[in-house]
Amino acid sequence: xxxxxxxxxxxxxxxxxxxxxxxxxxxxxxxxxxxxxxxxxxxxxxxxxxxxxxxxxxxxxxxxxxxxxxxxxxxxxxxxxxxxxxxxxxxxxxxxxxxxxxxxxxxxxx
Amino acid sequence: xxxxxxxxxxxxxxxxxxxxxxxxxxxxxxxxxxxxxxxxxxxxxxxxxxxxxxxxxxxxxxxxxxxxxxxxxxxxxxxxxxxxxxxxxxxxxxxxxxxxxxxxxxxxxxxxx
Numbered sequence: 001x002x003x004x005x006x007x008x009x010x011x012x013x014x015x016x017x018x019x020x021x022x023x024x025x026x027x028x029x030x031x032x033x034x035x036x037x038x039x040x041x042x043x044x045x046x047x048x049x050x051x052x053x054x055x056x057x058x059x060x061x062x063x064x065x066x067x068x069x070x071x072x073x074x075x076x077x078x079x080x081x082x083x084x085x086x087x088x089x090x091x092x093x094x095x096x097x098x099x100x101x102x103x104x105x106x107x108x109x110x
Numbered sequence: 111x112x113x114x115x116x117x118x119x120x121x122x123x124x125x126x127x128x129x130x131x132x133x134x135x136x137x138x139x140x141x142x143x144x145x146x147x148x149x150x151x152x153x154x155x156x157x158x159x160x161x162x163x164x165x166x167x168x169x170x171x172x173x174x175x176x177x178x179x180x181x182x183x184x185x186x187x188x189x190x191x192x193x194x195x196x197x198x199x200x201x202x203x204x205x206x207x208x209x210x211x212x213x214x215x216x217x218x219x220x221x222x223x
Binding site: 030031033035041042043045050088090092096097098099100101102103 | 119141143145151152153154155158165166169199201203205210212213214215216217
Protein backbone atom coordinates (compact mmCIF):
# COMPACT_ATOMS: atom_id res chain seq x y z
CA UNK A 1 0.00 0.00 0.00
CA UNK A 2 1.07 3.57 -0.62
CA UNK A 3 2.49 5.64 2.22
CA UNK A 4 0.41 8.59 1.11
CA UNK A 5 -2.92 8.17 -0.61
CA UNK A 6 -4.43 11.11 -2.37
CA UNK A 7 -8.03 11.13 -3.54
CA UNK A 8 -9.68 11.54 -5.85
CA UNK A 9 -7.24 11.01 -8.70
CA UNK A 10 -9.20 13.43 -10.82
CA UNK A 11 -12.12 15.73 -10.32
CA UNK A 12 -14.38 17.61 -12.71
CA UNK A 13 -16.36 20.34 -11.00
CA UNK A 14 -18.84 22.89 -12.26
CA UNK A 15 -17.58 26.43 -11.82
CA UNK A 16 -18.91 27.88 -8.61
CA UNK A 17 -19.20 24.55 -6.82
CA UNK A 18 -17.24 23.46 -3.77
CA UNK A 19 -14.83 20.55 -3.73
CA UNK A 20 -12.61 18.60 -1.36
CA UNK A 21 -9.37 16.73 -1.94
CA UNK A 22 -8.06 14.30 0.67
CA UNK A 23 -4.64 13.08 1.60
CA UNK A 24 -4.24 10.11 3.96
CA UNK A 25 -0.98 8.92 5.40
CA UNK A 26 -0.12 5.43 6.62
CA UNK A 27 2.36 6.95 9.08
CA UNK A 28 2.29 9.66 11.71
CA UNK A 29 2.14 13.09 10.17
CA UNK A 30 4.51 15.72 11.49
CA UNK A 31 3.63 18.13 8.73
CA UNK A 32 1.68 18.26 5.51
CA UNK A 33 2.37 20.42 2.48
CA UNK A 34 -0.14 21.34 -0.20
CA UNK A 35 1.09 22.48 -3.57
CA UNK A 36 -0.57 23.24 -6.87
CA UNK A 37 0.98 22.51 -10.22
CA UNK A 38 -0.22 23.84 -13.52
CA UNK A 39 0.19 21.34 -16.31
CA UNK A 40 3.84 21.16 -17.30
CA UNK A 41 4.89 23.87 -14.88
CA UNK A 42 6.46 24.31 -11.47
CA UNK A 43 5.08 23.95 -7.97
CA UNK A 44 3.04 26.70 -6.36
CA UNK A 45 3.06 26.59 -2.58
CA UNK A 46 -0.41 26.71 -1.05
CA UNK A 47 -0.15 25.80 2.60
CA UNK A 48 1.81 23.95 5.22
CA UNK A 49 0.11 22.40 8.22
CA UNK A 50 2.08 21.28 11.24
CA UNK A 51 -0.10 20.74 14.24
CA UNK A 52 -2.99 18.39 14.71
CA UNK A 53 -6.24 20.19 14.08
CA UNK A 54 -4.51 23.08 12.37
CA UNK A 55 -6.56 24.82 9.72
CA UNK A 56 -5.33 27.43 7.31
CA UNK A 57 -7.07 29.46 4.65
CA UNK A 58 -5.88 31.43 1.68
CA UNK A 59 -8.48 33.14 -0.44
CA UNK A 60 -11.02 30.43 -1.21
CA UNK A 61 -8.82 27.49 -0.27
CA UNK A 62 -8.90 25.94 3.21
CA UNK A 63 -6.77 23.06 4.42
CA UNK A 64 -7.08 21.08 7.64
CA UNK A 65 -4.85 18.55 9.35
CA UNK A 66 -6.42 15.75 11.37
CA UNK A 67 -3.51 14.28 13.28
CA UNK A 68 -5.48 11.37 14.72
CA UNK A 69 -6.75 10.25 11.36
CA UNK A 70 -3.38 11.00 9.80
CA UNK A 71 -5.25 12.89 7.15
CA UNK A 72 -5.46 16.30 5.57
CA UNK A 73 -8.19 17.78 3.42
CA UNK A 74 -8.09 20.68 1.01
CA UNK A 75 -11.37 22.43 0.41
CA UNK A 76 -12.08 24.94 -2.34
CA UNK A 77 -15.16 27.09 -2.05
CA UNK A 78 -16.94 28.50 -5.10
CA UNK A 79 -14.41 27.10 -7.56
CA UNK A 80 -13.11 29.22 -10.42
CA UNK A 81 -11.28 28.36 -13.66
CA UNK A 82 -8.06 29.61 -12.03
CA UNK A 83 -8.28 26.73 -9.56
CA UNK A 84 -7.75 24.17 -12.31
CA UNK A 85 -4.52 22.22 -12.11
CA UNK A 86 -2.91 19.37 -10.24
CA UNK A 87 -2.98 19.44 -6.46
CA UNK A 88 -0.18 17.64 -4.65
CA UNK A 89 0.19 16.81 -0.99
CA UNK A 90 3.56 16.08 0.58
CA UNK A 91 3.92 14.41 3.97
CA UNK A 92 6.59 15.04 6.54
CA UNK A 93 7.03 11.84 8.55
CA UNK A 94 9.74 13.42 10.69
CA UNK A 95 12.19 12.44 8.03
CA UNK A 96 13.80 14.81 5.57
CA UNK A 97 12.31 12.80 2.70
CA UNK A 98 8.92 14.23 1.95
CA UNK A 99 6.56 11.58 0.65
CA UNK A 100 4.25 12.80 -2.07
CA UNK A 101 0.81 11.78 -3.20
CA UNK A 102 0.20 11.00 -6.85
CA UNK A 103 -1.79 14.20 -7.29
CA UNK A 104 -5.38 15.19 -8.00
CA UNK A 105 -6.19 16.64 -11.41
CA UNK A 106 -8.84 19.28 -11.04
CA UNK A 107 -10.84 20.46 -14.05
CA UNK A 108 -13.32 23.30 -13.70
CA UNK A 109 -16.23 23.26 -16.14
CA UNK A 110 -17.56 26.68 -17.13
CA UNK B 111 14.30 36.91 -0.40
CA UNK B 112 14.37 35.28 -3.80
CA UNK B 113 13.32 31.82 -2.70
CA UNK B 114 14.79 28.66 -4.18
CA UNK B 115 16.10 29.38 -7.65
CA UNK B 116 16.43 26.64 -10.21
CA UNK B 117 17.84 26.98 -13.67
CA UNK B 118 17.36 26.40 -16.40
CA UNK B 119 13.56 26.15 -16.35
CA UNK B 120 13.59 24.00 -19.45
CA UNK B 121 16.45 21.90 -20.78
CA UNK B 122 16.54 19.87 -23.96
CA UNK B 123 19.29 17.34 -24.47
CA UNK B 124 20.00 14.72 -27.09
CA UNK B 125 20.53 11.15 -25.98
CA UNK B 126 24.08 10.68 -24.74
CA UNK B 127 24.65 14.29 -23.76
CA UNK B 128 25.11 15.59 -20.25
CA UNK B 129 22.52 17.57 -18.31
CA UNK B 130 23.41 19.95 -15.51
CA UNK B 131 20.67 21.28 -13.30
CA UNK B 132 21.35 24.05 -10.83
CA UNK B 133 19.68 24.94 -7.58
CA UNK B 134 20.39 27.94 -5.38
CA UNK B 135 18.80 27.49 -1.96
CA UNK B 136 17.03 30.18 -0.03
CA UNK B 137 19.25 32.56 1.85
CA UNK B 138 20.12 31.02 5.18
CA UNK B 139 19.26 27.47 4.09
CA UNK B 140 22.10 24.99 4.16
CA UNK B 141 20.16 21.81 3.32
CA UNK B 142 19.20 20.93 -0.22
CA UNK B 143 16.99 18.13 -1.54
CA UNK B 144 16.40 16.98 -5.09
CA UNK B 145 13.18 15.32 -6.24
CA UNK B 146 12.18 13.91 -9.60
CA UNK B 147 8.70 13.91 -11.04
CA UNK B 148 8.21 11.48 -13.89
CA UNK B 149 5.26 12.08 -16.25
CA UNK B 150 1.94 11.34 -14.57
CA UNK B 151 3.64 10.49 -11.27
CA UNK B 152 4.23 12.12 -7.91
CA UNK B 153 7.54 13.54 -6.76
CA UNK B 154 10.16 11.03 -5.65
CA UNK B 155 13.08 11.83 -3.38
CA UNK B 156 16.50 11.55 -4.98
CA UNK B 157 19.19 13.03 -2.78
CA UNK B 158 19.76 15.15 0.31
CA UNK B 159 22.84 17.33 0.61
CA UNK B 160 24.40 19.74 3.00
CA UNK B 161 27.31 21.96 2.10
CA UNK B 162 30.10 19.73 0.77
CA UNK B 163 28.33 16.60 2.02
CA UNK B 164 25.96 14.07 0.56
CA UNK B 165 23.76 12.95 3.43
CA UNK B 166 21.44 10.52 1.63
CA UNK B 167 21.52 9.57 -2.03
CA UNK B 168 19.34 6.49 -1.69
CA UNK B 169 16.78 7.76 -4.20
CA UNK B 170 19.27 8.53 -6.92
CA UNK B 171 20.13 6.01 -9.66
CA UNK B 172 23.58 4.57 -9.04
CA UNK B 173 24.82 5.18 -12.54
CA UNK B 174 25.02 8.39 -14.55
CA UNK B 175 23.54 10.56 -11.79
CA UNK B 176 25.56 12.64 -9.34
CA UNK B 177 24.89 15.59 -7.11
CA UNK B 178 27.01 18.11 -5.30
CA UNK B 179 26.56 21.12 -3.09
CA UNK B 180 29.88 22.94 -2.92
CA UNK B 181 30.95 25.37 -0.27
CA UNK B 182 30.34 28.21 -2.70
CA UNK B 183 27.72 28.27 -5.40
CA UNK B 184 24.59 26.34 -6.20
CA UNK B 185 23.85 22.67 -5.83
CA UNK B 186 24.27 20.79 -9.09
CA UNK B 187 22.44 17.67 -10.22
CA UNK B 188 24.37 16.11 -13.06
CA UNK B 189 23.08 13.46 -15.40
CA UNK B 190 25.59 11.94 -17.77
CA UNK B 191 24.74 10.21 -21.04
CA UNK B 192 21.07 11.06 -20.76
CA UNK B 193 18.45 8.63 -22.02
CA UNK B 194 14.80 9.20 -22.92
CA UNK B 195 13.71 7.83 -19.55
CA UNK B 196 15.48 10.71 -17.80
CA UNK B 197 12.89 13.12 -19.21
CA UNK B 198 11.14 14.49 -16.15
CA UNK B 199 10.71 17.54 -13.97
CA UNK B 200 13.46 17.89 -11.39
CA UNK B 201 12.62 19.87 -8.30
CA UNK B 202 14.95 21.21 -5.69
CA UNK B 203 13.97 22.15 -2.14
CA UNK B 204 15.92 23.75 0.66
CA UNK B 205 15.49 24.03 4.39
CA UNK B 206 17.29 25.72 7.26
CA UNK B 207 17.69 22.39 9.04
CA UNK B 208 17.27 18.72 8.23
CA UNK B 209 13.57 18.55 8.81
CA UNK B 210 10.70 20.89 8.19
CA UNK B 211 10.43 24.33 6.65
CA UNK B 212 10.99 23.12 3.11
CA UNK B 213 10.77 25.55 0.22
CA UNK B 214 10.60 24.24 -3.32
CA UNK B 215 11.92 25.76 -6.49
CA UNK B 216 9.96 25.97 -9.71
CA UNK B 217 11.75 22.99 -11.16
CA UNK B 218 13.72 22.18 -14.28
CA UNK B 219 11.91 20.30 -16.99
CA UNK B 220 14.35 18.04 -18.80
CA UNK B 221 13.43 16.67 -22.18
CA UNK B 222 15.67 14.11 -23.83
CA UNK B 223 15.23 13.83 -27.58
